[in-house]
Structures are given as C-alpha cells and as structure tokens.
Amino acid sequence: MRLFRPVQAPWLQQESDDSYQYTEYAPSFDLSAYVACYWTSSFQGGKARHHRILPDGCVDLIVSITDNNAQAFVAGFMNRFDVLPLTEPTFSFGIRFYSDSVHTLLRHHPADFGDGGIELELVWGNPAFEIAETIAQARDMKERIAVVEAVLRKKLDKAYRPERLFERCMGHIFANKGMLSVRKLAEMEHYSERTVRRTFAHELGVSPKEVLEVVQFQSLLVGLQQNVHARLADLALLYGYADHAHLSNQFKRFYGLAPQTVMAQIACQATNR
Numbered sequence: 001m002r003l004f005r006p007v008q009a010p011w012l013q014q015e016s017d018d019s020y021q022y023t024e025y026a027p028s029f030d031l032s033a034y035v036a037c038y039w040t041s042s043f044q045g046g047k048a049r050h051h052r053i054l055p056d057g058c059v060d061l062i063v064s065i066t067d068n069n070a071q072a073f074v075a076g077f078m079n080r081f082d083v084l085p086l087t088e089p090t091f092s093f094g095i096r097f098y099s100d101s102v103h104t105l106l107r108h109h110p111a112d113f114g115d116g117g118i119e120l121e122l123v124w125g126n127p128a129f130e131i132a133e134t135i136a137q138a139r140d141m142k143e144r145i146a147v148v149e150a151v152l153r154k155k156l157d158k159a160y161r162p163e164r165l166f167e168r169c170m171g172h173i174f175a176n177k178g179m180l181s182v183r184k185l186a187e188m189e190h191y192s193e194r195t196v197r198r199t200f201a202h203e204l205g206v207s208p209k210e211v212l213e214v215v216q217f218q219s220l221l222v223g224l225q226q227n228v229h230a231r232l233a234d235l236a237l238l239y240g241y242a243d244h245a246h247l248s249n250q251f252k253r254f255y256g257l258a259p260q261t262v263m264a265q266i267a268c269q270a271t272n273r
Helices: 009-013 102-106 127-137 141-156 164-175 182-189 193-203 208-226 232-238 244-255 259-272
Strands: 020-025 035-043 049-053 058-066 069-075 082-086 090-098
Touching: 009 020, 009 049, 009 259, 020 049, 035 049, 035 141, 058 102, 058 127, 069 127, 090 102, 090 141, 102 141, 127 141, 164 182, 164 193, 164 208, 182 193, 182 208, 193 208, 208 232, 208 244, 208 259, 232 244, 232 259, 244 259
Parallel strands: none
Antiparallel strands: 020 035, 035 090, 049 082, 058 069, 058 090
16 A cells, blocks of 8 residues: 555645535555546636646646546646646546556656646557547546546556666655655665666656655645644654755745645634634
C-alpha cells in the first residue's frame, strides 16, 4: 500500500460550494499502486473564481467535458503552482497517476509530457478519442470509473517497465517524505549523483532535487492539515527545513500563498464544521 498521498488545494482548503465542486475518488485496490485517485472539478458558472493546482509529484490524465464532447490530455510532473481562472461552466474528470509507475499504463516517460500537457491521442493513439467520449457519456461517476479501470487493466497486460534505478530512488524519496539530499539518495543506491540526475532527467524531465522538494512540500501539507495551530519553526524542524524562513519561501513557491494564510483558512473551516 502506498504511504504517499498527494494533496491538492481545493481538497485541503475545502473550497467547494454551490457553484464549484472538487471531489476525489479512491481507485480499486489492484490499481492503487498506479493511481493515487480519480477526481472531478466542476464549475456551474456565476461569479468567477479560481482553481489552484499544486505540484504533487504525480502525472494527470485529464478529460475536459462540455455538452458530452470531450478533450483529453496528459499533464506531466509540475514543479510550480498554477491558478486557472473559472469564468464559464466547465467539468473535468482526471486520473492522478503516481509518477514512478505511470510508464506502466501510458508507456511513455513523464518527461515526454511536460507540465503543459499533450493530447491523449499522441499517447494512446486512435483509441484515445473513443475512450474520452465514453468517459464523457457515462451516466454517473460509478460508471465513469468502471470504464476507466477496464481500460487501465488492459494496459497492464502490456506493461512497460521503467528503469529500476528510478523506481528505487522514488521509493526512497516517498519513504523519507522528501527529506533526503541528492548525495544521500545516490549513496543509498551506490550510484554517482551524476547517474541519478541523468536518470531523473530521462524519466521525469526534472532534477531529483526538484522531486525531493515537491514530495517534502506535499508531506508538509499533510502535517499542516493535521495540526493547523503548530508553530512554523516546529513544522520546519519536523519536515526537514533549515528554518521557518526556508519553509515559508518554499511554501510560497509551490502554493502561491503564505503558509499562515492557508493554515488560518483550514482552522476557520474546522471551527465552522
């Protein structure tokens, strides 16, 4: 079972309301080594708002659905936050893959996708259009997930195996919540730092240091949610930051907001429940 669970801003800050909904769904057990979650994001229209996306160490397959038409693309590893303006009604369905095992199902390196994304047809070929349309026309989430999981299980039959060094390194990163140096990571695998960096560039298109920082940030988010009244200095010590200033700077870089702002919002929501 995976110990790492990525966190996104709408879930963390419970931003759903009458016009905007963000929901996550767990995958079936046999796919849980590959899929972190399925998710939906919907905006009914009205007052414009924003959808914040955080770096989470994952790769997302996203189907944007309008009037039963669907456009599908794959977004690669993100190393910065993004904020999407919502002005028109929209509905999106996503599959959040773990970056160390996504190769098995997409048969591509995440480095091929970039964080801007590429069309699913370039990944899965002609069947991609039919798959996206079937997802769009599903009657409800239960049927939508069933369709997706049937496709994913077929993909597992022709599994592509990524480089073992990369998988092992990612395992160390997740197990240590990102609190490692690149040197220590290389030492754990008895490889040079240069080899580790080259492997990550080939597989993910980013450096191992960036991956370590994103996983460390994600681990911090989980801890922050569990203790919104903690002092930043204590959180910095617990999650491997040099000091609270280092924590704050990295948090702003990956979230776009100060940690105190997010903590206050979470605390307020907890009080109002």
